Amino acid sequence: AQSVTQPDIHITVSEGASLELRCNYSYGATPYLFWYVQSPGQGLQLLLKYFSGDTLVQGIKGFEAEFKRSQSSFNLRKPSVHWSDAAEYFCAVGVTNFNKFYFGSGTKLNVKP
């Protein structure tokens, strides 16, 4: 069965520090991978996606993610965090021609001034 694991429920980083949010997935075939961000009281916004090709993908707001097939991981990174990045981040796997998407339980990011 497909599953997505985000092992960190909460993360706190200082403004200007680097960030890495972890995501591991379980899926038998080549996955389609996504990161979404949700600000408080808002819907989810797509940050970036991986379908194939270059394993390092760039997204909006200065985020990037690296697909590592050997580790079944798709970690999200940002070199320098801004206070406005405080939000909840969700990793997702798309399967079966995109008819289904499975989400991790989310990581809440807190940014210290």
Place this chain on the structure above:
Amino acid sequence: NAGVTQTPKFQVLKTGQSMTLQCAQDMNHNSMYWYRQDPGMGLRLIYYSASEGTTDKGEVPNGYNVSRLNKREFSLRLESAAPSQTSVYFCASSEIGGLFFGPGTRLTVL
């Protein structure tokens, strides 16, 4: 171009009442979805519709029904609301490229 719209934004029900959550998209997407979001559990798929005229169960379909009225609209119905259905409900649509979400409906069942 409004994207995905949902109504209502907020709703309070008493146990046993029924209601329908409405969703519409103007992106001409074939696939539409209903998710619920609960603290610490991420988003869980309730039902989805791969195309007009088809619907399929997701992870947590019990207590819900859906209707894909046309390509644009996908509604979620609670026939007899229960406190366990207190949640935030998101509608989404997709083509290749990922999901596009509506703003959500916050439902409380007393």
